[in-house]
Amino acid sequence: MALEDIRKELEQRFDQPLPEFYKRRIIFWNDEAKEFINEISELSLSNAKVLILSETNQFISKKLLSNDDLDSNYLVYNPLTSDMEEDWFLDIKLYSEEYRSDITSRYMQEMNILNTPALRKVVKEYTTFFNAVSRRSALMNVDIDIDTPNKLHLAVLSAICGLRKIDVQDIIQTVLTDGDDINNTIKLDLLKYGASDVFWQLVNQKTGYTGTNIDELNVHILLSAVSKSCNSKLLEGLDDYYNDVQNSFCYDFITEWLHSGKKDLLYEIARYTEVKLSLYNRFERFENSDLLDIECLPCVDEIIISKMMKSVIDHSIDSKGFISIIEKRRTCAWYERFECYYDGLLQVCNMQLFYEEHRRGFHLVEAKKIWDAYTNDYYLMDTYYRYFHNAFSKSFMIANPKLDDDFKLVAETVEKEYKNWFLNDLAENWTNIVQKDLTEIGYVKGIEKQEDFYLNHVKNVEGKIYVIISDALRYEVASSLVKDLELDRSKVELYSVQGVFPTITKFGMAALLPKNKLSVEVKNDSIKVLADGHTTEMSDRDAVLKLSNPNSVALRYKDFITMKREEKRDAVKGKDIVYIYHDTIDSASHNDDTSVFSACDTAIEEIKNLINIITSTLSGINIVITADHGFLYTYEPLREDDKMDRTSFAKDIIEQGRRYVLTDEKADPDFLINVKSFMNDEGVLSFAPRENIRIKGAGGQNFVHGGISLQEMVVPVITYRYLRSGYKSYIQNKDKIDTKSVTLSLLSSSRKISNKIFNLRFYQKEAVANNYVPCTYDVFITDAAEQAVSDKQKIIADRTSENNKEREFKCTFNLKPIKFSSRDLYYLVIQDEKRLQIPTKEEFQIDIPMAFDEFDF
DSSP states (O other): OOHHHHHHHHHHHHHSOOOTTOOSOEEEEEOTTOTTTTTGGGOOOSSSEEEEOOTTSHHHHHHIIIIIOSSSOEEEEEOOOOOGGGOTTHHHHHHSEEEOOOHHHHHHHHTTOOOOHHHHHHHHHTHHHHTSHHHHHHHHTSOOOOOSHHHHHHHHHHHHTTOSSOOHHHHHHHHHTTOOSSSOHHHHHHHHTTOHHHHHHHHHHHHOOOSOOHHHHHHHHHHHHHHHSSOGGGGTTOGGGOOSSSHHHHHHHHHHHHTSTTHHHHHHHHHHHHHHHTHHHHHTTSOHHHHTTOOSOHHHHHHHHHHHHHHHHTTOOOHHHHHHHHHHHTTSTTGGGSHHHHHHHHHHHHHHHHHHHSTTOOOOSOHHHHHHHIIIIIHHHHHHHHHHHHHHHHHTTTOOTTTHHHHHHHHHHHHIIIIIIIIHHHHHHHHHHHHHHHHHTSSOTTSOBGGGHHHHHTTTOSSOEEEEEETTOOHHHHHHHHHHHTTSSEEEEEEEEEOOSSOSHHHHHHHTSOOSOEEEEEETTEEEEEETTEEOSHHHHHHHHHHHOSSEEEEEHHHHHTSOHHHHHHHHTTOSEEEEEEOSHHHHHHHOGGGHHHHHHHHHHHHHHHHHHHHHTSOOOEEEEEOSOOOEEOSSOOOGGGEEOOGGGGGGEEEEETTEEEEOTTOOOTTSEEEOOGGGGGTOEEEEOSTTOEESSSSOSSEEOSSOSHHHHEEEEEEEEEOOTTSHHHHHTHHHHSOEEOOEEEOOOOOEEOSSEEEEEEEEOSOSBTTEEOEEEEEEEEOTTOOBOBOOEEEEEOOOOSOGGGGEEEEEEEBOSSOOOTTSOEEEEEEETTOOSOOEEEEEEEOOOOOOOOOOO
16 A cells, blocks of 8 residues: 555544543554565654654653653554563553554455454465555455455455456366466466465365376366266276266366357367377277267267268168267267268168168059159158258368268268169159150149149239249258248148159249240250240240239349349339249259259258248238259269160250250150150150169269159149238137247156256157247256256257157256255256246255365365
């Protein structure tokens, strides 16, 4: 404290009323440390005299106070140390007052620390720390009343770590996250300010670690946490690196760190630990079931994934068991780093389950039954295949050396199952059944035709209708889109129509326009498709639409999406029918057909956004989404024997693609299927290869269309009706339309916890379906003050099964190493992750004889 502050304080003391019978005030300023010996001569008081004691003036000073001047106030500065027996001023001190302004006292007063001998001793130990205003301010910012030495030690540690509250885990974590042992500035600060011994004593008490090395401490805490969640056989021989007696703190410490914003650094620490102790090689010898509960080591994910991938490659996959493993791991902290591998394996499991259900093949005898089976069930195989390859392509961005090669082998296995079994068997059966219809009448009986789209889905709709035509939006992609759209306040239905042959853009787009008849015009060895004699290129479609209804307009998605709000409104103002042409999937195939599946995801998001613009900005209600055709896609290019040679009829070809041929009337390739067409009147014959065979020629080999496979011919039609909150239909069906999160309930009957580690079972009340959507929940135990007393478990409630037993979850909880009272109430909290719902709470009793001592530094 500055001398001026001392002067003001002393003058205030001397101005205070005197006790009864006192005529003056004498104050002894005891400064045994002589901290103000050089400054005291500069001190003068307005209401008291200053007397400075020394070794040589004690007699004369005693005479002055006791005889010579009995009326004046005196401040007696005493820098001397003496026993009571030798104290010349003991009698005067008995009726005078004491004042201390030594540095320790000033610090304690400034920081509101209780002035006791024990605390004074600790403050003196931290003199170096307290001699800077900034560090004293940091300690004062720590939220604690310092009335014991232990609290002062913790407050100093917190201040050095830049914390505002006392939390042992935060103190240790802050030190660990500041860098390795050599480059750790906080460790150096602890040493510089005299807090190093205290810190390492605290570490020892909480974790059992006895050294002073940051890197070793990281390993110790991490491995101790592992020991809490695995069988001891996994850590045999590593006893020097962990403590299984004090592992509860370490487990809790690592668990909270894993789910904090600083977990990326923990990832590096975990990797360091794995390398130092060769944990990958150690754990690789164990079964996945032995490793499932270990969350903090990323090598465990690598081992689990690797073992599953090897099973896929060896054709020994346990699909249901693998799905259970993936579900368990997806709530773990490092899941996002390995998500593409887990998701890829999940799709492999789905494909395998599909295979097991349909291993006998697709031997239906009626075209309509196969069509219905595809649109209700078989299309899922295409979806799983697409999802797998989306996950597979993401793995290229990660380049994990332990997993990449095996993942590529998994992709080869997937390719064989999808192409050699699913595509080939389904196409063979479909081709055999529909060949007669296609040859004789040009379409499959009993299935709505794409040519009737305008008449059936557009012309007679009441009110304005928006038609979104997305080039190559395959049926299975449309199904994924529908699942997302069902979350809106809307009525969504998915239909299918058979695409016109050949299933390519110019024919499919023409079929979707209003007309009485389609025809073709052959000029300069090229074919144009006409609707009632009018060309149907993009630039002509607006005019064709207006021939049927003048209040129509055709827009390009890329033009429409870049318009300003008012421009969009002007573009559709006064229109009854608005066609919007979207081209993301087919466009991707022209640039790089290996990016088609990622383009499918992009297309879904763009269409959802477009629908949102229509319903919000343009107040649209009725929307139809469809496509011109589907497509076939295989990741691996087809072999030469999968392709059809055209040498024998090349001179008769007018136009050809990988999956169709248009010729003049002279051609008669007996190895192709002749498809009757409206083009026959113009002397044009159309042919399709059998099954999934490609015709040799230029162009991409992975992404093809134009043929008669179900993937190409099944064209989706989605009807979307937006239901506004005030509409009668919405009010009547509100419970069926508004989306709701599935709910989670406790299934276990006992409400008493008698072990530090315990299991609870939960139940997802509703299946994810219709307007019930998935929800992620955090589940944990709290005390009456809402402080968590257990670790948090995450439950992803997204199960779709109608079987109640298949919607159950089992979670293992660990109580924190704190005191519990059997007389207090505790609560199980079920809280949705986004905190949008009111938490569910269940009363619990905890009866565990656990005692924990205070810190003893």
